[in-house]
Amino acid sequence: MSRIRLLGKPSIEQAVGPARPPRGRKTWALLAYLLLAERPPTRKRLAELLFADADDPLGALRWSLAELRRALGGGEVITGDPLVIALSPETTVDIMVVTEHSADPEPLLELSGELLEGVELAFCPEFESWLLVERHRLSAAIEGRLRETAVSMVASGRAADAIAYASKAVALNPLEQGNHELLVRSLAISGDRTAALRQIAVCEDLLRRELGLQPSPALREASQVGPGSTVGPALGGRAAAASQLEAGRAAIVAGAVDAGLQCLRRAVSEAEHCKNPVLRGRALAALGGALVHAIRGRDEEGAIVLHEAILVAEQSGDRSTSVFAHRELGFVEVQAGRRQTANAWLAKAQALAETDQEHAAILGVRGMNSSDQGDYPAAFEHLSASVEAAARCGDRRQQAWSLSIMGRAHLLRAEYSQAAAIVRESLDLVRQERWIAFLPWPQALNAELDLYAGDLDAAADGFEQAWVLGCQLNDPCWEGMAGRGLGLLSTGRGDHARASEWLTQAVSRACREPDRYQWVHAHVLDAASTAALARDDQQRAAPLVTQLAALAARCDMRELMVRAKLHQARLGDSSAASSARLLGAGIDNPALTDLILQGES
Known part of the structure; x- marks a missing residue:
């Protein structure tokens, strides 16, 4: 049995102990690329990517492949053109722990370090670009798996076990309030409220110092949940539970969110009290869905409640409730840009759907x-x-x-x-x-189309209506989209100072909640970057582009990664245009293709 480690300092261990590592940093780079590439690469492509500076690029590739085969135990482990790597079933690879779901999540706690730590290839700019994106993507995937494990454990009554996974998620991404909230909730439910309050203080100081932000109320409220409960105390019987469930659903649809949540919490407690698992599962699913959709900053609590709904629904055989809860968890993960866990939840939902x-x-x-x-x-x-x-x-x-x-x-x-x-x-x-709760979204899209059609007055009306209603609804996504649109409109009118003000506002609004829709956040950053570069304001553009590149990579938003690279090229990065071409090769978007061609000209 052999073990390959690519997170942290790369190494290969055989059953008898550490193996002699393959020689050359490019050989490690080759191994990582073969394991992580979306499709098997051709020898020609790998030679261009890693060995373009060699006198004989294909010969250098053959030498590195021979080194890899030796280090991996010999045999036909890497063959063909395109090259395919086929490791033995006894070989474990740390990065595969991230991409392959397992019944045992404990190996997640052993992962540490970034991909190919210490392996830098200054003369291979396209590989360096790929490596940077993969580092962000894998870090986000590990974080997503840790969070999913912690949430599942809290929902199943194992809050004490969840603490280790939530703590590691915090360590991996300490500026994400949702990770702190999950840890606080795990500590509180396990009975350690003192530690929960300490963690709140840590989060408050960190966000204030690093981002200049105050945490949302959901962080402190997470410490108020008592041991053994994710929702609240039990009260009455079946008729009361059914009545509260219907009243809660009706109130949410009518926009009376606080009253609706109160009714749904009571419905959960009533159903638990009268030991009706079907009703309890439906009440949990309704509550989880309401927390996710009807009120901002509650996705962490909503995810835990939805996990609990799935457990109850599976025990009672309630297929439709299980479908709903799986889909809602998929939606939470999509908004957060956690693609791997999103796909897993949605695949389960579709398999159950009828x-x-x-x-x-x-x-x-x-x-x-x-x-x-x-x-x-x-x-x-x-x-x-x-x-x-x-x-x-x-x-x-x-x-x-x-x-x-x-x-x-x-x-x-x-x-x-x-x-x-x-x-x-x-x-x-x-x-x-x-x-009304959804209206600002199509309003903003329609106004942008009016803008591109040259009808500035209609665009102004649409964006302003979307902005006002978005603010009334207190929805950061709608505010971000409408603010972005008003910035584009100001640019179209030649008022660049006003455009900068609106785009700055839009960036701030789009990311103010911990459970923001990351695509909107990145979309607004892209618009703000474009506007700053159009004014030749590199001082303003540089930090925006850096944020966009990191966010797009972490959330696997490939088109926005390409746009970030094109912005970096305009900022003077000599290798960014070719990286944009590489990253954009598989994206079927004629408008993006035109941008790439413009960036290379």
């Missing part, structure tokens, strides 16, 4: 995830199927939601006529449904 309504909702979220990643063919496939299923079952809100995401995808591809028709259809459905 009705058009269920399929429409799941496919809508899958389409959103694909669009966020820049996979437009998959996005259009999922979203079209979602719209059709929603129309069949008469779910007009889901139809409007999926149409809006489809319209956004066409807008990003500069297919303005298609985008306008689809966004208008979404907007009409939203207005017919009087879905």
